[in-house]
Amino acid sequence: MTASVSDLPSGAAEAQKAQAAAWFRSLRDRIVAAFEDLEDRHTSGPGSELPAGRFEVTPTSRANDGGGGIMSVMRGGRVFEKVGVNWSEVHGTLQPRAQKAMAARGVPGMAEDPRFWASGISLVAHMRNPNAPAVHMNTRMFWTPHAWWFGGGADLNPALEFAEDTAHFHAQMKQACDAHDAGYYDRFKAWADEYFFIPHRGRARGVGGIFYDDLNTGDWEADFAFTRAVGEAFLPAFVPLVDRRRERAFGEAEREAQLVHRGLYAEYNLVYDRGTKFGLETGHDANAVLMSLPPLAKWI
Template sequence: MSEDFTEKKARAAAWFRSLRDEIVTSFEALEDAHGTGPVGRFEVTPTTRADGGGGLMSVMRGGRVFEKVGVNVSAVHGTLGERAQKAMAARGVPGMADDPRFWASGISLVAHMVNPHCPAVHMNTRMFWTPHACWFGGGSDLNPCLEYAEDTAHFHAQMQAACDAHDAGYYTKFKAWADEYFFVPHRGRARGVGGIFYDDLNTGDWEADFSFTQDVGRAFLPAFVPLTEKRVDTAWTEADREAQLVHRGLYAEYNLVYDRGTKFGLETGHDANAVLMSLPPLAKWV
Protein backbone atom coordinates (compact mmCIF):
# COMPACT_ATOMS: atom_id res chain seq x y z
CA MET A 1 0.00 0.00 0.00
CA SER A 2 1.35 3.39 -0.94
CA GLU A 3 -0.98 5.32 1.38
CA ASP A 4 0.55 6.97 4.45
CA PHE A 5 -1.28 5.59 7.48
CA THR A 6 0.48 7.76 10.08
CA GLU A 7 -2.56 9.89 10.86
CA LYS A 8 -4.93 6.91 10.83
CA LYS A 9 -2.72 4.95 13.20
CA ALA A 10 -2.71 7.88 15.60
CA ARG A 11 -6.50 8.21 15.45
CA ALA A 12 -7.04 4.52 16.07
CA ALA A 13 -4.60 4.38 18.99
CA ALA A 14 -6.19 7.46 20.56
CA TRP A 15 -9.66 5.93 20.23
CA PHE A 16 -8.65 2.67 21.92
CA ARG A 17 -7.11 4.68 24.77
CA SER A 18 -10.26 6.78 25.19
CA LEU A 19 -12.41 3.62 25.31
CA ARG A 20 -10.09 2.20 27.94
CA ASP A 21 -10.48 5.31 30.06
CA GLU A 22 -14.29 5.18 29.80
CA ILE A 23 -14.46 1.52 30.79
CA VAL A 24 -12.07 1.90 33.73
CA THR A 25 -14.15 4.80 35.06
CA SER A 26 -17.38 2.83 34.65
CA PHE A 27 -16.03 -0.26 36.39
CA GLU A 28 -14.70 1.72 39.35
CA ALA A 29 -18.14 3.34 39.65
CA LEU A 30 -19.66 -0.15 39.90
CA GLU A 31 -17.26 -0.89 42.74
CA ASP A 32 -18.37 2.27 44.52
CA ALA A 33 -22.07 1.49 44.12
CA HIS A 34 -22.27 -2.16 45.15
CA GLY A 35 -21.14 -4.56 47.85
CA THR A 36 -19.31 -4.15 51.11
CA GLY A 37 -15.69 -4.17 52.15
CA PRO A 38 -12.69 -2.59 50.46
CA VAL A 39 -13.45 -0.91 47.15
CA GLY A 40 -11.49 -2.24 44.19
CA ARG A 41 -9.31 0.08 42.15
CA PHE A 42 -7.26 -0.47 39.02
CA GLU A 43 -3.50 -0.77 39.29
CA VAL A 44 -1.95 0.69 36.16
CA THR A 45 1.38 -0.58 34.86
CA PRO A 46 3.18 0.54 31.68
CA THR A 47 4.04 -2.27 29.27
CA THR A 48 6.76 -2.41 26.66
CA ARG A 49 7.67 -4.48 23.63
CA ALA A 50 11.33 -5.05 22.80
CA ASP A 51 11.03 -4.05 19.13
CA GLY A 52 8.99 -0.94 19.82
CA GLY A 53 5.91 0.49 21.44
CA GLY A 54 3.97 -0.47 24.51
CA GLY A 55 0.86 0.40 26.41
CA LEU A 56 -0.95 0.27 29.73
CA MET A 57 -2.02 -2.78 31.70
CA SER A 58 -4.83 -1.89 34.09
CA VAL A 59 -5.83 -4.65 36.50
CA MET A 60 -8.24 -4.65 39.44
CA ARG A 61 -8.05 -7.56 41.88
CA GLY A 62 -10.13 -8.47 44.89
CA GLY A 63 -12.86 -5.91 44.45
CA ARG A 64 -16.44 -5.96 45.65
CA VAL A 65 -17.83 -6.63 42.18
CA PHE A 66 -14.77 -7.71 40.17
CA GLU A 67 -12.62 -10.55 41.48
CA LYS A 68 -10.22 -9.77 38.67
CA VAL A 69 -10.60 -7.53 35.65
CA GLY A 70 -7.98 -6.34 33.20
CA VAL A 71 -8.28 -3.58 30.62
CA ASN A 72 -5.19 -3.38 28.44
CA VAL A 73 -4.39 -0.93 25.67
CA SER A 74 -1.32 -0.90 23.46
CA ALA A 75 0.28 0.40 20.30
CA VAL A 76 3.23 -1.71 19.19
CA HIS A 77 5.39 -2.08 16.11
CA GLY A 78 8.33 -4.04 14.79
CA THR A 79 9.07 -7.00 12.57
CA LEU A 80 7.10 -10.22 12.66
CA GLY A 81 9.03 -13.39 13.38
CA GLU A 82 8.97 -16.35 11.04
CA ARG A 83 6.11 -18.17 12.78
CA ALA A 84 3.97 -15.02 12.90
CA GLN A 85 4.73 -14.34 9.23
CA LYS A 86 3.57 -17.83 8.28
CA ALA A 87 0.41 -17.46 10.35
CA MET A 88 -0.40 -14.14 8.68
CA ALA A 89 0.35 -15.50 5.21
CA ALA A 90 -1.92 -18.49 5.90
CA ARG A 91 -4.75 -16.04 6.62
CA GLY A 92 -4.20 -14.39 3.25
CA VAL A 93 -2.20 -11.35 4.36
CA PRO A 94 -0.06 -10.37 1.34
CA GLY A 95 3.60 -9.40 1.27
CA MET A 96 4.80 -11.16 4.40
CA ALA A 97 7.87 -12.60 2.71
CA ASP A 98 8.79 -9.25 1.18
CA ASP A 99 8.30 -6.93 4.14
CA PRO A 100 7.30 -8.36 7.56
CA ARG A 101 7.02 -5.02 9.36
CA PHE A 102 3.85 -4.43 11.35
CA TRP A 103 2.02 -1.94 13.58
CA ALA A 104 -0.87 -2.86 15.82
CA SER A 105 -3.02 -1.09 18.36
CA GLY A 106 -6.02 -2.17 20.35
CA ILE A 107 -7.85 -2.66 23.60
CA SER A 108 -8.39 -6.00 25.31
CA LEU A 109 -10.63 -6.64 28.32
CA VAL A 110 -11.51 -9.67 30.40
CA ALA A 111 -13.61 -9.51 33.59
CA HIS A 112 -14.00 -12.29 36.16
CA MET A 113 -16.70 -11.47 38.69
CA VAL A 114 -17.10 -12.06 42.44
CA ASN A 115 -20.75 -13.13 42.28
CA PRO A 116 -21.25 -16.34 40.25
CA HIS A 117 -24.55 -14.95 38.98
CA CYS A 118 -22.68 -12.12 37.22
CA PRO A 119 -21.29 -13.27 33.86
CA ALA A 120 -17.65 -13.07 32.97
CA VAL A 121 -17.02 -11.15 29.76
CA HIS A 122 -14.40 -10.52 27.08
CA MET A 123 -14.06 -7.64 24.65
CA ASN A 124 -11.39 -6.42 22.27
CA THR A 125 -11.05 -4.19 19.25
CA ARG A 126 -7.89 -3.63 17.27
CA MET A 127 -6.27 -2.27 14.13
CA PHE A 128 -3.42 -4.10 12.41
CA TRP A 129 -1.20 -2.65 9.68
CA THR A 130 1.51 -4.06 7.43
CA PRO A 131 3.06 -2.35 4.40
CA HIS A 132 0.72 -4.41 2.19
CA ALA A 133 -2.50 -4.60 4.20
CA CYS A 134 -4.52 -2.96 6.95
CA TRP A 135 -7.55 -4.31 8.79
CA PHE A 136 -9.68 -4.20 11.92
CA GLY A 137 -10.83 -6.98 14.21
CA GLY A 138 -12.55 -7.51 17.49
CA GLY A 139 -15.80 -8.36 19.15
CA SER A 140 -17.24 -9.25 22.53
CA ASP A 141 -18.58 -12.45 24.07
CA LEU A 142 -20.38 -13.31 27.29
CA ASN A 143 -19.20 -16.14 29.54
CA PRO A 144 -21.68 -16.89 32.34
CA CYS A 145 -21.26 -19.91 34.57
CA LEU A 146 -24.93 -19.64 35.56
CA GLU A 147 -26.88 -18.77 32.43
CA TYR A 148 -29.90 -16.48 32.23
CA ALA A 149 -31.67 -16.45 28.87
CA GLU A 150 -32.72 -12.82 29.27
CA ASP A 151 -29.11 -11.76 29.92
CA THR A 152 -27.93 -13.54 26.80
CA ALA A 153 -30.72 -11.91 24.78
CA HIS A 154 -29.82 -8.44 26.07
CA PHE A 155 -26.13 -8.87 25.32
CA HIS A 156 -26.75 -10.11 21.80
CA ALA A 157 -29.28 -7.35 21.13
CA GLN A 158 -26.65 -4.73 21.88
CA MET A 159 -24.13 -6.45 19.62
CA GLN A 160 -26.71 -6.74 16.86
CA ALA A 161 -27.60 -3.04 17.10
CA ALA A 162 -23.94 -2.12 16.64
CA CYS A 163 -23.71 -4.40 13.61
CA ASP A 164 -27.02 -3.41 12.01
CA ALA A 165 -26.04 0.26 12.03
CA HIS A 166 -23.38 -0.60 9.45
CA ASP A 167 -24.41 -3.70 7.51
CA ALA A 168 -27.55 -5.82 7.77
CA GLY A 169 -25.47 -8.95 7.28
CA TYR A 170 -22.79 -8.25 9.87
CA TYR A 171 -24.53 -9.64 12.95
CA THR A 172 -25.43 -13.00 11.42
CA LYS A 173 -21.95 -13.37 9.99
CA PHE A 174 -20.03 -12.25 13.05
CA LYS A 175 -22.23 -14.16 15.53
CA ALA A 176 -21.57 -17.35 13.58
CA TRP A 177 -17.86 -16.51 13.55
CA ALA A 178 -17.90 -16.08 17.35
CA ASP A 179 -19.75 -19.38 17.79
CA GLU A 180 -17.05 -21.12 15.77
CA TYR A 181 -14.07 -19.21 17.17
CA PHE A 182 -14.97 -19.56 20.86
CA PHE A 183 -15.71 -23.28 20.62
CA VAL A 184 -13.50 -25.57 22.72
CA PRO A 185 -12.92 -28.67 20.57
CA HIS A 186 -11.49 -30.93 23.26
CA ARG A 187 -14.54 -30.23 25.48
CA GLY A 188 -17.05 -30.31 22.64
CA ARG A 189 -18.73 -27.09 23.78
CA ALA A 190 -18.56 -23.31 23.58
CA ARG A 191 -16.77 -21.41 26.33
CA GLY A 192 -19.83 -19.17 26.83
CA VAL A 193 -23.03 -17.94 25.18
CA GLY A 194 -21.28 -16.12 22.34
CA GLY A 195 -21.45 -12.64 20.98
CA ILE A 196 -19.68 -11.38 17.87
CA PHE A 197 -16.19 -11.86 16.49
CA TYR A 198 -14.57 -10.53 13.33
CA ASP A 199 -11.08 -10.24 11.94
CA ASP A 200 -9.30 -9.13 8.76
CA LEU A 201 -12.03 -6.51 8.16
CA ASN A 202 -11.00 -4.39 5.20
CA THR A 203 -13.91 -3.39 2.99
CA GLY A 204 -11.78 -0.86 1.11
CA ASP A 205 -13.31 1.97 3.14
CA TRP A 206 -11.05 2.58 6.15
CA GLU A 207 -13.34 5.20 7.66
CA ALA A 208 -16.33 2.86 7.53
CA ASP A 209 -14.39 -0.03 9.05
CA PHE A 210 -13.02 2.22 11.81
CA SER A 211 -16.50 3.58 12.53
CA PHE A 212 -17.88 0.05 12.85
CA THR A 213 -15.06 -0.95 15.18
CA GLN A 214 -15.76 2.11 17.33
CA ASP A 215 -19.44 1.18 17.55
CA VAL A 216 -18.52 -2.35 18.64
CA GLY A 217 -16.45 -0.80 21.41
CA ARG A 218 -19.20 1.62 22.38
CA ALA A 219 -21.72 -1.22 22.59
CA PHE A 220 -19.77 -3.00 25.31
CA LEU A 221 -20.78 -1.03 28.40
CA PRO A 222 -24.53 -0.93 27.54
CA ALA A 223 -24.34 -4.68 26.84
CA PHE A 224 -22.53 -5.67 30.03
CA VAL A 225 -23.06 -3.15 32.83
CA PRO A 226 -26.87 -3.63 33.14
CA LEU A 227 -26.33 -7.38 33.57
CA THR A 228 -23.87 -6.78 36.38
CA GLU A 229 -26.16 -4.29 38.09
CA LYS A 230 -29.05 -6.76 37.88
CA ARG A 231 -27.13 -9.76 39.28
CA VAL A 232 -24.48 -8.34 41.61
CA ASP A 233 -26.61 -8.50 44.77
CA THR A 234 -28.09 -11.95 44.08
CA ALA A 235 -27.48 -14.42 46.91
CA TRP A 236 -25.19 -17.29 45.94
CA THR A 237 -24.22 -20.64 47.37
CA GLU A 238 -21.05 -22.69 47.58
CA ALA A 239 -22.44 -24.81 44.74
CA ASP A 240 -22.70 -21.66 42.65
CA ARG A 241 -19.08 -20.81 43.46
CA GLU A 242 -18.00 -24.32 42.53
CA ALA A 243 -19.74 -23.99 39.15
CA GLN A 244 -18.00 -20.65 38.62
CA LEU A 245 -14.53 -22.03 39.34
CA VAL A 246 -15.02 -25.03 37.06
CA HIS A 247 -16.28 -22.79 34.28
CA ARG A 248 -13.20 -20.61 34.71
CA GLY A 249 -11.12 -23.71 34.07
CA LEU A 250 -12.80 -24.00 30.68
CA TYR A 251 -12.03 -20.33 29.99
CA ALA A 252 -8.37 -20.81 30.93
CA GLU A 253 -8.06 -23.87 28.70
CA TYR A 254 -9.42 -21.99 25.72
CA ASN A 255 -7.19 -18.96 26.16
CA LEU A 256 -4.02 -20.98 26.62
CA VAL A 257 -4.63 -23.53 23.87
CA TYR A 258 -6.63 -21.81 21.13
CA ASP A 259 -6.85 -18.03 21.49
CA ARG A 260 -5.22 -16.29 18.52
CA GLY A 261 -4.44 -13.12 20.47
CA THR A 262 -2.64 -15.01 23.24
CA LYS A 263 -0.49 -16.86 20.75
CA PHE A 264 0.32 -13.72 18.77
CA GLY A 265 1.19 -11.69 21.86
CA LEU A 266 3.58 -14.29 23.24
CA GLU A 267 5.20 -15.06 19.88
CA THR A 268 5.82 -11.39 19.07
CA GLY A 269 7.46 -10.53 22.37
CA HIS A 270 4.75 -8.47 24.06
CA ASP A 271 4.73 -8.23 27.85
CA ALA A 272 3.77 -11.74 29.04
CA ASN A 273 1.87 -10.47 32.06
CA ALA A 274 -0.27 -8.27 29.83
CA VAL A 275 -0.88 -11.10 27.36
CA LEU A 276 -1.92 -13.50 30.14
CA MET A 277 -4.02 -10.91 31.96
CA SER A 278 -7.11 -12.75 30.71
CA LEU A 279 -6.54 -15.76 32.97
CA PRO A 280 -8.85 -16.04 36.00
CA PRO A 281 -7.49 -15.51 39.53
CA LEU A 282 -8.81 -18.90 40.69
CA ALA A 283 -10.11 -21.91 38.74
CA LYS A 284 -10.83 -25.60 39.27
CA TRP A 285 -10.84 -28.76 37.21
CA VAL A 286 -12.95 -31.81 37.97
Protein backbone atom coordinates (compact mmCIF):
# COMPACT_ATOMS: atom_id res chain seq x y z
CA MET A 1 0.00 0.00 0.00
CA THR A 2 1.29 3.47 -0.84
CA ALA A 3 0.83 6.04 1.90
CA SER A 4 -1.04 9.18 0.92
CA VAL A 5 1.40 11.71 2.36
CA SER A 6 2.75 15.13 1.56
CA ASP A 7 5.01 17.74 3.11
CA LEU A 8 4.13 19.02 6.56
CA PRO A 9 2.36 22.36 6.82
CA SER A 10 4.98 24.99 7.58
CA GLY A 11 5.57 25.95 11.21
CA ALA A 12 2.57 24.20 12.70
CA ALA A 13 3.64 20.66 13.51
CA GLU A 14 4.04 20.95 17.29
CA ALA A 15 0.76 22.82 17.77
CA GLN A 16 -1.05 20.32 15.57
CA LYS A 17 0.36 17.36 17.47
CA ALA A 18 -0.67 18.88 20.79
CA GLN A 19 -4.17 19.64 19.48
CA ALA A 20 -4.66 16.12 18.19
CA ALA A 21 -3.37 14.43 21.34
CA ALA A 22 -5.63 16.58 23.54
CA TRP A 23 -8.68 15.73 21.45
CA PHE A 24 -8.00 11.99 21.52
CA ARG A 25 -7.67 12.28 25.31
CA SER A 26 -10.98 14.14 25.60
CA LEU A 27 -12.74 11.51 23.49
CA ARG A 28 -11.35 8.81 25.75
CA ASP A 29 -12.73 10.65 28.80
CA ARG A 30 -16.22 10.98 27.29
CA ILE A 31 -16.43 7.35 26.23
CA VAL A 32 -15.32 6.13 29.66
CA ALA A 33 -18.03 8.27 31.27
CA ALA A 34 -20.69 7.01 28.83
CA PHE A 35 -19.78 3.36 29.47
CA GLU A 36 -19.90 3.80 33.23
CA ASP A 37 -23.31 5.43 32.78
CA LEU A 38 -24.46 2.32 30.89
CA GLU A 39 -23.35 0.24 33.86
CA ASP A 40 -25.34 2.46 36.25
CA ARG A 41 -28.47 2.35 34.08
CA HIS A 42 -28.51 -1.44 33.79
CA THR A 43 -30.81 -2.25 36.71
CA SER A 44 -32.80 -5.14 35.24
CA GLY A 45 -32.01 -8.14 33.06
CA PRO A 46 -28.95 -10.41 32.91
CA GLY A 47 -26.04 -9.04 34.90
CA SER A 48 -28.05 -6.40 36.73
CA GLU A 49 -27.48 -8.22 40.05
CA LEU A 50 -23.75 -7.40 39.84
CA PRO A 51 -22.09 -4.23 41.10
CA ALA A 52 -21.88 -1.52 38.43
CA GLY A 53 -18.52 -1.79 36.71
CA ARG A 54 -15.85 0.88 36.89
CA PHE A 55 -12.68 1.42 34.89
CA GLU A 56 -9.29 0.73 36.38
CA VAL A 57 -6.92 3.39 35.08
CA THR A 58 -3.21 2.66 34.74
CA PRO A 59 -0.47 4.86 33.26
CA THR A 60 1.54 3.15 30.53
CA SER A 61 5.06 3.73 29.24
CA ARG A 62 7.31 2.54 26.45
CA ALA A 63 10.41 0.41 26.79
CA ASN A 64 12.01 2.35 23.93
CA ASP A 65 12.25 6.13 23.58
CA GLY A 66 9.53 8.33 25.03
CA GLY A 67 5.90 8.84 25.79
CA GLY A 68 3.18 6.61 27.12
CA GLY A 69 -0.49 6.81 27.79
CA ILE A 70 -3.46 5.71 29.83
CA MET A 71 -4.87 2.19 29.91
CA SER A 72 -8.49 2.10 31.13
CA VAL A 73 -9.98 -1.37 31.56
CA MET A 74 -13.28 -2.50 33.07
CA ARG A 75 -13.73 -6.18 33.93
CA GLY A 76 -16.75 -8.06 35.18
CA GLY A 77 -19.32 -5.28 34.86
CA ARG A 78 -23.06 -5.57 34.50
CA VAL A 79 -23.00 -4.75 30.79
CA PHE A 80 -19.33 -5.10 29.85
CA GLU A 81 -17.55 -8.36 30.55
CA LYS A 82 -14.34 -6.61 29.50
CA VAL A 83 -13.76 -3.27 27.85
CA GLY A 84 -10.62 -1.24 27.30
CA VAL A 85 -10.38 2.41 26.28
CA ASN A 86 -6.75 3.40 25.81
CA TRP A 87 -5.11 6.71 24.96
CA SER A 88 -1.49 7.19 24.03
CA GLU A 89 1.02 9.79 22.93
CA VAL A 90 4.39 8.32 22.01
CA HIS A 91 7.53 9.41 20.20
CA GLY A 92 11.02 8.22 19.43
CA THR A 93 12.83 6.28 16.73
CA LEU A 94 11.27 3.36 14.93
CA GLN A 95 13.02 0.04 15.37
CA PRO A 96 14.37 -1.52 12.15
CA ARG A 97 11.42 -3.87 11.63
CA ALA A 98 8.82 -1.12 12.04
CA GLN A 99 10.96 1.27 9.99
CA LYS A 100 11.09 -1.25 7.16
CA ALA A 101 7.31 -1.75 7.28
CA MET A 102 6.69 2.01 7.08
CA ALA A 103 9.10 2.37 4.17
CA ALA A 104 7.34 -0.48 2.37
CA ARG A 105 4.03 1.40 2.70
CA GLY A 106 5.58 4.35 0.87
CA VAL A 107 6.21 6.69 3.82
CA PRO A 108 8.90 9.11 2.54
CA GLY A 109 12.20 9.57 4.34
CA MET A 110 11.93 6.47 6.52
CA ALA A 111 15.23 5.03 5.39
CA GLU A 112 17.10 8.26 6.24
CA ASP A 113 15.24 9.46 9.36
CA PRO A 114 13.10 6.99 11.36
CA ARG A 115 11.90 9.46 14.01
CA PHE A 116 8.16 9.42 14.70
CA TRP A 117 5.36 10.74 16.91
CA ALA A 118 1.91 9.21 17.27
CA SER A 119 -1.21 9.73 19.35
CA GLY A 120 -4.61 8.13 19.36
CA ILE A 121 -7.43 6.33 21.12
CA SER A 122 -8.12 2.61 20.85
CA LEU A 123 -11.23 0.87 22.16
CA VAL A 124 -12.48 -2.72 22.25
CA ALA A 125 -15.60 -3.81 24.14
CA HIS A 126 -16.62 -7.40 24.89
CA MET A 127 -20.16 -7.57 26.23
CA ARG A 128 -21.66 -9.75 28.95
CA ASN A 129 -24.88 -10.35 27.04
CA PRO A 130 -24.30 -12.29 23.77
CA ASN A 131 -27.15 -10.33 22.18
CA ALA A 132 -25.16 -7.10 22.51
CA PRO A 133 -22.39 -6.74 19.91
CA ALA A 134 -18.71 -6.46 20.61
CA VAL A 135 -17.15 -3.40 19.01
CA HIS A 136 -13.83 -1.83 18.07
CA MET A 137 -12.97 1.80 17.41
CA ASN A 138 -9.79 3.79 17.05
CA THR A 139 -8.60 7.10 15.67
CA ARG A 140 -5.01 8.27 15.49
CA MET A 141 -2.50 10.72 14.06
CA PHE A 142 1.01 9.72 12.96
CA TRP A 143 3.89 12.12 12.26
CA THR A 144 7.40 11.80 10.87
CA PRO A 145 9.80 14.60 9.90
CA HIS A 146 8.64 14.11 6.32
CA ALA A 147 4.93 13.35 6.58
CA TRP A 148 1.77 13.23 8.69
CA TRP A 149 -1.43 11.27 8.34
CA PHE A 150 -4.57 10.15 10.13
CA GLY A 151 -6.19 6.75 10.41
CA GLY A 152 -8.89 4.90 12.25
CA GLY A 153 -12.38 3.56 11.98
CA ALA A 154 -14.91 1.42 13.80
CA ASP A 155 -16.34 -2.04 13.19
CA LEU A 156 -19.13 -4.07 14.79
CA ASN A 157 -18.56 -7.65 15.90
CA PRO A 158 -21.83 -9.33 16.96
CA ALA A 159 -21.89 -12.99 17.96
CA LEU A 160 -25.62 -12.92 17.18
CA GLU A 161 -26.36 -10.52 14.35
CA PHE A 162 -29.48 -8.34 14.26
CA ALA A 163 -29.97 -6.72 10.87
CA GLU A 164 -31.35 -3.50 12.36
CA ASP A 165 -28.28 -3.12 14.57
CA THR A 166 -25.93 -3.55 11.62
CA ALA A 167 -27.95 -1.02 9.61
CA HIS A 168 -27.89 1.54 12.43
CA PHE A 169 -24.15 1.25 12.97
CA HIS A 170 -23.37 1.64 9.28
CA ALA A 171 -25.80 4.56 8.94
CA GLN A 172 -23.96 6.47 11.66
CA MET A 173 -20.60 5.80 10.02
CA LYS A 174 -21.96 6.87 6.65
CA GLN A 175 -23.34 10.09 8.08
CA ALA A 176 -19.92 10.95 9.53
CA CYS A 177 -18.25 10.22 6.19
CA ASP A 178 -20.79 12.00 3.99
CA ALA A 179 -20.37 15.27 5.87
CA HIS A 180 -16.76 15.41 4.66
CA ASP A 181 -16.57 13.58 1.33
CA ALA A 182 -19.32 11.82 -0.61
CA GLY A 183 -16.90 9.08 -1.60
CA TYR A 184 -15.49 8.31 1.84
CA TYR A 185 -18.12 5.85 3.08
CA ASP A 186 -18.01 3.48 0.10
CA ARG A 187 -14.23 3.65 -0.01
CA PHE A 188 -13.67 3.14 3.72
CA LYS A 189 -16.39 0.50 4.08
CA ALA A 190 -14.72 -1.54 1.35
CA TRP A 191 -11.37 -1.04 3.07
CA ALA A 192 -12.84 -2.33 6.35
CA ASP A 193 -14.31 -5.37 4.60
CA GLU A 194 -10.86 -6.17 3.22
CA TYR A 195 -8.86 -5.28 6.33
CA PHE A 196 -11.02 -7.12 8.89
CA PHE A 197 -11.13 -10.32 6.85
CA ILE A 198 -9.60 -13.49 8.36
CA PRO A 199 -7.94 -15.33 5.45
CA HIS A 200 -7.36 -18.62 7.23
CA ARG A 201 -11.07 -18.77 8.18
CA GLY A 202 -12.33 -17.39 4.88
CA ARG A 203 -14.65 -14.93 6.59
CA ALA A 204 -14.89 -11.47 8.15
CA ARG A 205 -14.50 -11.08 11.89
CA GLY A 206 -17.78 -9.15 12.12
CA VAL A 207 -20.28 -7.11 10.09
CA GLY A 208 -17.85 -4.36 9.17
CA GLY A 209 -17.86 -0.62 9.51
CA ILE A 210 -15.23 1.74 8.15
CA PHE A 211 -11.43 1.69 8.14
CA TYR A 212 -8.97 4.22 6.75
CA ASP A 213 -5.26 4.90 7.02
CA ASP A 214 -2.59 7.14 5.48
CA LEU A 215 -5.14 9.96 5.17
CA ASN A 216 -3.37 13.11 4.06
CA THR A 217 -5.24 15.23 1.55
CA GLY A 218 -2.78 18.08 2.05
CA ASP A 219 -5.31 19.87 4.29
CA TRP A 220 -4.49 19.01 7.92
CA GLU A 221 -7.53 20.80 9.34
CA ALA A 222 -9.92 18.94 7.03
CA ASP A 223 -8.36 15.55 7.74
CA PHE A 224 -8.39 16.18 11.50
CA ALA A 225 -12.02 17.31 11.29
CA PHE A 226 -12.96 14.07 9.55
CA THR A 227 -11.09 12.02 12.13
CA ARG A 228 -12.96 13.85 14.89
CA ALA A 229 -16.24 13.10 13.11
CA VAL A 230 -15.45 9.38 13.12
CA GLY A 231 -14.73 9.52 16.84
CA GLU A 232 -17.85 11.56 17.58
CA ALA A 233 -20.00 9.08 15.64
CA PHE A 234 -18.99 6.17 17.83
CA LEU A 235 -21.24 6.64 20.87
CA PRO A 236 -24.40 7.36 18.80
CA ALA A 237 -23.60 4.30 16.68
CA PHE A 238 -22.99 1.90 19.55
CA VAL A 239 -24.81 2.89 22.75
CA PRO A 240 -28.35 2.55 21.28
CA LEU A 241 -27.51 -1.02 20.25
CA VAL A 242 -26.45 -1.88 23.78
CA ASP A 243 -29.62 -0.33 25.17
CA ARG A 244 -31.69 -2.50 22.79
CA ARG A 245 -29.99 -5.76 23.78
CA ARG A 246 -28.65 -5.56 27.34
CA GLU A 247 -31.86 -6.77 29.03
CA ARG A 248 -32.58 -9.54 26.53
CA ALA A 249 -32.55 -13.06 28.02
CA PHE A 250 -30.00 -15.60 26.77
CA GLY A 251 -29.05 -19.22 27.43
CA GLU A 252 -26.19 -21.64 26.98
CA ALA A 253 -26.48 -21.75 23.18
CA GLU A 254 -26.12 -17.97 22.88
CA ARG A 255 -23.17 -17.95 25.30
CA GLU A 256 -21.50 -20.73 23.31
CA ALA A 257 -21.89 -18.73 20.09
CA GLN A 258 -20.39 -15.70 21.79
CA LEU A 259 -17.32 -17.56 23.05
CA VAL A 260 -16.64 -19.16 19.68
CA HIS A 261 -17.00 -15.79 17.93
CA ARG A 262 -14.53 -14.29 20.40
CA GLY A 263 -12.05 -16.92 19.26
CA LEU A 264 -12.21 -15.42 15.78
CA TYR A 265 -11.61 -11.97 17.22
CA ALA A 266 -8.54 -13.16 19.14
CA GLU A 267 -7.12 -14.90 16.07
CA TYR A 268 -7.45 -11.78 13.97
CA ASN A 269 -5.87 -9.45 16.51
CA LEU A 270 -2.91 -11.73 17.19
CA VAL A 271 -2.20 -12.75 13.61
CA TYR A 272 -3.19 -9.85 11.35
CA ASP A 273 -3.90 -6.60 13.20
CA ARG A 274 -1.39 -3.93 12.19
CA GLY A 275 -1.88 -1.88 15.35
CA THR A 276 -1.06 -4.86 17.57
CA LYS A 277 2.13 -5.51 15.65
CA PHE A 278 3.16 -1.85 15.70
CA GLY A 279 2.53 -1.47 19.43
CA LEU A 280 4.59 -4.50 20.35
CA GLU A 281 7.40 -3.68 17.91
CA THR A 282 7.76 -0.12 19.23
CA GLY A 283 8.00 -1.19 22.86
CA HIS A 284 4.62 0.02 24.14
CA ASP A 285 3.18 -1.60 27.27
CA ALA A 286 2.19 -5.14 26.22
CA ASN A 287 -0.85 -5.18 28.51
CA ALA A 288 -2.16 -2.03 26.85
CA VAL A 289 -1.48 -3.37 23.35
CA LEU A 290 -3.22 -6.67 24.10
CA MET A 291 -6.17 -5.26 26.04
CA SER A 292 -8.27 -5.98 22.93
CA LEU A 293 -8.25 -9.71 23.67
CA PRO A 294 -11.47 -11.11 25.15
CA PRO A 295 -11.60 -12.30 28.78
CA LEU A 296 -12.88 -15.73 27.70
CA ALA A 297 -13.02 -17.43 24.30
CA LYS A 298 -13.52 -20.90 22.91
CA TRP A 299 -12.29 -22.92 19.96
CA ILE A 300 -14.13 -25.97 18.66
